[in-house]
Structure formats: structure tokens, C-alpha cells
Amino acid sequence: MRTKLLASATLLASLSIATLTGGALAQDATPYVDRSQNPEECVVANPRTVEDLQAIYGTPAPTGAGEATSAAEQATPDVTTLPTGTPADAETVAAIEEWARINFACGNAGNYLAGLSMVTEDMIRSAVGEAVYDEDLIAALEASPVPLPEDQQTDLLGVRNVIVLEDGRVGALIDYMAHSGQTEGINGHETDFFIFENVNGVWLLDEVYQNLEGIYGPEASPVASPAA
Numbered sequence: 001m002r003t004k005l006l007a008s009a010t011l012l013a014s015l016s017i018a019t020l021t022g023g024a025l026a027q028d029a030t031p032y033v034d035r036s037q038n039p040e041e042c043v044v045a046n047p048r049t050v051e052d053l054q055a056i057y058g059t060p061a062p063t064g065a066g067e068a069t070s071a072a073e074q075a076t077p078d079v080t081t082l083p084t085g086t087p088a089d090a091e092t093v094a095a096i097e098e099w100a101r102i103n104f105a106c107g108n109a110g111n112y113l114a115g116l117s118m119v120t121e122d123m124i125r126s127a128v129g130e131a132v133y134d135e136d137l138i139a140a141l142e143a144s145p146v147p148l149p150e151d152q153q154t155d156l157l158g159v160r161n162v163i164v165l166e167d168g169r170v171g172a173l174i175d176y177m178a179h180s181g182q183t184e185g186i187n188g189h190e191t192d193f194f195i196f197e198n199v200n201g202v203w204l205l206d207e208v209y210q211n212l213e214g215i216y217g218p219e220a221s222p223v224a225s226p227a228a
Helices: 002-007 050-057 067-075 090-109 112-116 121-133 135-142
Strands: 085-087 154-165 170-178 189-199 202-209
Touching (some): 050 135, 090 154, 090 170, 090 202, 121 135
């Protein structure tokens, strides 16, 4: 999860944004075609600083306490059934699509602080956790952003099935493909369910269900019917 958030579910997305996780990986064998979000599209008002992230998490736990790991596991549940909801209106759909476009662009731009500015404080606490005090992570966040080479950027393939959940948050299936070396998924395509919370009129990523391409991805077999 932490990698997705930094290079964009993200995610933190997806966050990220990637971008992405390890595991059993399959190399994308198709010829490279650049469909990735342009790094110049990473425009985020008032991006967070490292100090902001540390203030959100609070005082780090004692070394070895394991809070960061356990919280991250709680933030990325292993699910096969999506929450139910009602179709979102056109304005909300457009806002979620805009979030995805900008967040993936920030991952491709290497602008991780900007990407982390697009998630809720709860997600910072759960998915990044005590790592906000890690020296290597701090160095990566504070370094001048360097865009990834085009053939290593993540392609946002689509945002679909945007629904309003019972708790007022909004969920959406987001399809993407990462080219940073190796990717998992089906033929390199990955699908995650992103959940957003509206904070002061802005949609921010609050939770992610990962690795759903085998059930809800566009190439899933048999084709699943996402919750709507």
C-alpha cells in the first residue's frame, strides 16, 4: 500500500496511487505505447510537507512495536465482494476522474508529497503510519521531483462504476497498468477499488481494496458484475 500511495493506488493512487506492489509478477510483453498521465498534469494546491505528515501521525511508537505494520494491514483488507451503493451523479463522477488523472500524473512526476496531499489524514495514519519518520522515506519525499521515464510511467486506463456508499463515501473501480519493470495483474492490467471521502468539498482517497483484476477487472474471466 505504501508504494501505491507514493507512486500512485496509490494510493496512493493510489496514492497510488503505483506504483506498485510485489508478489507473483508477470512482465508486460506488448509493445510500449505511451498512454500515461503527463507529469505536468500534477497540479495540487498546497501540497503537504513532511512535517505535515508527521503531525498527522503524531509521536512515533517505540521501535519494534509494530503499530505501523498492523495499521497498514488493516488499511488494505483482502476482499472479494465490493460494498454496495447507488450510482454517483455526473459531477461526482467527473471529480473522481479528475482525482485519478492528477494523482497518477503526480506518481509519474515523482512528486510524492503532492500525491500524499490527495489522501485523507486517516489514510496517512493507517497506510503510511510510522514510516513518516523513516529517514529513507523522508529523503525521497523531500528530494526534487524527477519524472519517471515514459516507459516506466503508469497508465490510467479508466475509472468506472462510481457509486455512493451507505456511509456517504464514494467508491470507484480504477483500472491501470504499470510499466516500472514488472507488473502483476492480468496481462499487466490491474484493478483496485478506491474509496473517497469528501473533506471540505474536496474528494480525498480514504481506503483501497487491492488486486481485484481477477474478479472485477475488464479482462476477468468470467466477467464479474461490480456492485452498483
